[in-house]
Amino acid sequence: MENLYERVGGQPFFDALIDRFYAGVETDPVLRPLYPADLADPKAHLALFLAQYWGGPPAYSEQRGHPRLRMRHAPFVIGLVERDAWMRHMAEAVRTAGLDQDDQSALMDYFEMAARSLINAH
Numbered sequence: 548m549e550n551l552y553e554r555v556g557g558q559p560f561f562d563a564l565i566d567r568f569y570a571g572v573e574t575d576p577v578l579r580p581l582y583p584a585d586l587a588d589p590k591a592h593l594a595l596f597l598a599q600y601w602g603g604p605p606a607y608s609e610q611r612g613h614p615r616l617r618m619r620h621a622p623f624v625i626g627l628v629e630r631d632a633w634m635r636h637m638a639e640a641v642r643t644a645g646l647d648q649d650d651q652s653a654l655m656d657y658f659e660m661a662a663r664s665l666i667n668a669h
Contacts, residue, residue, distance in 0.1 A: 550602030551650055558598050564640050565594040571636030578632050581623050600657075617665060626668040634662050 555561075569590050572578045582589055595607040596614055607614065623629075641654050 551653060552598055552602035554650060555601075555644075555646065558594070558603060560644070561594045561598040561601075561603075564597070564644055565590050567640035567643060568593075568636050571639060572633075575632055575636065577628055578636070581629070616661065617667075620665045621667065624668045625665050627666065630662045630666055634658065637662075 552561075569586055572582065573586065592607070592611065595610065599605055599607040600614075637658050638655065641651055641658070644651070646654070
């Protein structure tokens with residue numbers, strides 16, 4: 548049985564998804580200040596992480612170790628405004644990916660859970 552990584556076509560899907568996501572982040576007044584001037588590393592890290600999470604090769608862990616999402620995001624103030632902005636751009640990236648409904652729902656359920664878990668400010 549294929550996993551999501553295989554069904555969507557592997558790493559190229561996640562690279563394209565993250566490119567679409569960051570196109571929104573680049574101009575977002577809430578999110579852009581949270582990222583470094585050069586977005587190349589964050590884009591690569593997120594694409595590799597998602598590919599690994601959804602059944603791809605362990606390239607993220609080989610390069611960066613355990614994901615430790617909460618620890619890696621702890622230096623940033625993430626409240627509902629930031630979470631909502633992040634979800635808005637990710638939802639658009641997923642919506643335009645051309646996925647079937649089951650895969651789209653699986654991705655969005657994961658992103659909802661992950662984004663909620665990273666809130667560290669009220």
